[in-house]
Amino acid sequence: MADRKFIFVCCGAGKLTSFMCAEGIRKAFRERRIKGVNIQHGMMGDITRYKDKIDILVCSTNYKGEHSFPVINGISYVTGDEAGQEKVVVQLIELLNG
Amino acid sequence: MHIEDKLICIGLEAADRTDLLRQMVARLVSGNYVTEDFLRDIEAREVEYPTGLRIENAPYAFAIPHAHSACVLKDGICAATLKTPIEFGRMDEPELTVGASIVFMLAAKDSDLHLELLSDIVKLFSDAGFAQALMDAKNPDAFNRRIRDALR
Numbered sequence: 001m002a003d004r005k006f007i008f009v010c011c012g013a014g015k016l017t018s019f020m021c022a023e024g025i026r027k028a029f030r031e032r033r034i035k036g037v038n039i040q041h042g043m044m045g046d047i048t049r050y051k052d053k054i055d056i057l058v059c060s061t062n063y064k065g066e067h068s069f070p071v072i073n074g075i076s077y078v079t080g081d082e083a084g085q086e087k088v089v090v091q092l093i094e095l096l097n098g
Numbered sequence: 099m100h101i102e103d104k105l106i107c108i109g110l111e112a113a114d115r116t117d118l119l120r121q122m123v124a125r126l127v128s129g130n131y132v133t134e135d136f137l138r139d140i141e142a143r144e145v146e147y148p149t150g151l152r153i154e155n156a157p158y159a160f161a162i163p164h165a166h167s168a169c170v171l172k173d174g175i176c177a178a179t180l181k182t183p184i185e186f187g188r189m190d191e192p193e194l195t196v197g198a199s200i201v202f203m204l205a206a207k208d209s210d211l212h213l214e215l216l217s218d219i220v221k222l223f224s225d226a227g228f229a230q231a232l233m234d235a236k237n238p239d240a241f242n243r244r245i246r247d248a249l250r
Contacts, residue, residue, distance in 0.1 A: 012147025013166040015206055017189070020217040043166060044147070061147050062192050075190045079153050080224035 005096055007039045008050055009058045009074065014043030017060035021077040025058065028089045037096065056095050058088070070095055100246065101215075104129055106238035107178040116141065118184050119163060122176045122203045129174065131205045136169035140203070148187025150196040151223075158229040159196040161186040162220065164204035173212045176203040177241065179233050200232055222248050 009025065011018035018041035026039055042050075047057065047065070057067060058074040065071065072091055076084025105125055112118035123137040143149075143165040152159035161184075183197030204216050222228045228248050235241035 013143055013164055015164055015166060016162060016204060016213060016216060016220075019210070019213050020220065023217070061189055078189065078220060079151065080221055081154075 003036075005037045005055045006050070006053050007037060007056045007058060007092065008047070008054045009039065009041040009060065010044050010047060010063075011041075011060040012044055014041065014046065017075075017078045018042065021058060021060040021074040024077040024085060025074070025089065025092065028085070032089075032093075034093070034096075056092060058092075100242045101175050101177050101238075102129065103238040103242075105131075105174060105176040106241050107176070108235060108237060108241065109181050110178040111181045112184055115144070115184050115186060118178070118180070118201065119144070119203070122163075122178060122201065125176050126174060126203070126205055131170065131172055131174040131176075132167070133169045133171065136165070136167055136205065139165040139167040139169055144187070147189075148192050148195075149189055150186025150198050151189045151220075152196045153223045155226050156223050156229045157226060158199040158233055159183070159186075160200040160202070160220075160223060160229070161196075161198040162202050162204060162216065164206065167205075170205045170207045172205075173207050174205045175212050175216060176205070177201070178203075179235065179241075200229060218249055219245060 009018045009022040022039050022041035054069050057071045060074045126132045140163050144163050149163050150161040178201045180199050183199045185195045186198045188194045188196050231244040
């Protein structure tokens, strides 16, 4: 399972908004029958710990850090902006396939 | 799953954000949900990652102060509707602020139960009528009933 992709979803406390965002992405992936992706939520502070494992980073709060992996803003999962959520999912799928 | 009556503050008055957070933490402390140091963690987190948010079309903005904290003894949510809005940094644009009228403070240890409840509540804010219904609640019982009705 070496090629199992890892999406890390983070927010400041690693609690509420990253949870909402990760749940939303999991649901979207289930609906599209996308498998083999590990989606975890946690704190901004955990980014360093996982940095060698992360394929895509989704931040549910405003985050401006620069990394070797792509960073996507997932605030739409907190604001309930469905068009924004769709954009996040499309972007994720493109990155996973790319 | 509901918010304990003692942890719902209707028409709360606070001088500023710090005063508001202090009052809400005090409720959680008296219910043995957190220790007093929880305030320090909540404040630090609020400065670094603000939690105020206005959802498009919603008549009132809200804030969801919470923190990853060793000071949490058991899971709980403290809720408040405010007499006058209190300025919080915006979650989506941290340099800007928003006057929040409804505040949910989350004390979460390890269970996802309250997390799910609060994330469901946040999702409800996209419905313009929901924030108004919460602001109109005259007592904790009505406040809980409105959440329950909306989640049904």
